[in-house]
Amino acid sequence: MTTEHDPIKRRKLSDEVQERLLAIIESDRLGPGDPLPSERDLMTAFGVGRPAIREAMQSLQRMGLVEIRHGERARIAEPSFGRMVEQMSDSMRHILSHSPASLAHLKEARATFEMEMARIAAQRAGPVDVARLRRTIDSQEAQRNNPANFLQFDARFHREIAAISGNPIFTSLSEALLRWLQSFHVGLMRVQGLEKLTLAEHRQIVDEIEAGNVEGAAKAMRDHLYRANDLYHQDNLSRNDAG
Amino acid sequence: MTTEHDPIKRRKLSDEVQERLLAIIESDRLGPGDPLPSERDLMTAFGVGRPAIREAMQSLQRMGLVEIRHGERARIAEPSFGRMVEQMSDSMRHILSHSPASLAHLKEARATFEMEMARIAAQRAGPVDVARLRRTIDSQEAQRNNPANFLQFDARFHREIAAISGNPIFTSLSEALLRWLQSFHVGLMRVQGLEKLTLAEHRQIVDEIEAGNVEGAAKAMRDHLYRANDLYHQDNLSRNDAG
């Protein structure tokens, strides 16, 4: 076996087209919202068939670089981290559903991430931020008998903490991580009495943030998430025993 | 304007097909490596044309759920975080090149992330880990006159720190973040004398990790990254002055 990996790559035609389209898109003369040439124009311009154009265009759409709507020409999309993580959802769901280990890893990653968000929030939060967080908790409390809305405000709480960092990447990530994980243990919050505990923990986190207690905020966040983590475990014991 | 967002969504046929294929893929009877039915079989099975099947299949491929090779049947791919972030590269490059603010946000995100990796490493690293890091630095030093290889070992250093966490998500992220950012300031390391500084900083980080000095490791990492950050800034001053 002298030949391990043939370095020769057979590029599909649509890949070539995609590269050319990318060059057009990233050209300085075009910006978000501008329309691309029609598929027919492109196919005559590049000298390829329509399938090649379409495949490349679909690929660009899935990457979030263009927007395609029936009847209109494809338009350049405005870049957004939020949209990008949105489009990762399906792959993520697949990975998580096929690999319990990955689920554990993602839980750990989120805990690490949220702790860091709490630290940053404790450093940077102003009175306005704290007030907003408290209002969110109050709203959540008002919905403690409506599990769906309760979770909605739970997500909002974490998102607002991440938003204090001023970095939209963190905001998008916080939202996405929570959503991905939530889809794997629905029904958790239905346990009676758990809502009160969640609210108390959220208030504890805000208290630490308001006091500017960096490590205290991190610890409060950690306790909050690992409490939840343990309960997940308890809930899933009957399904995953192989580990 | 009473109509803000029409909740009605026009589903493409390929979306419907994609959903069905997803059900097949995530069925318990099939696992990674198993082949899917051929496009022609599927199109008769679903009663749609080949384009619909192909578009759905291509989409699944771009999501990393299946692998398609010319002449063979599509096979279910084994899930991998690494492959997922790999497929984000193009979108990420587009976002960064169109939004200087996003570049700054990503730099901050990476700094935050790497500091946390340093903290975790300082908590968990064993003698073997430390030895491996030192060997990597030595290798990097041997390549200090070869910029390409030098950067290669730089990436490896950060990856190995992330790997100490034992969480493959962190490893993949560390690699991806560095690669994405590197593609936006090539030629940085060419400045004479900078290689020595980089190596010294890496050694400092390892020293702190070996000593188990959590905050010290984080600070060393922060100094290392922000030193680089400042130099980027200096390099880009002529282009971004609006902030």
Added chain:
DNA sequence: TCATGTTCAGTCGTCATACCAGTATCATCT
């Protein structure tokens, strides 16, 4: 003039067919 409804050309979405280009399989030959 202005508002309103209609027509129409342009565009994407999908289908059908055909052919090309790789793989895998199996019968054949040594």
Added chain:
DNA sequence: AGATGATACTGGTATGACGACTGAACATGA
């Protein structure tokens, strides 16, 4: 049995056609 080559199967691409949808020009009426 093992190497060899023909063949069927599969994905990749091209072409032509038609339907569905959009947007703008156009005609109509007040």
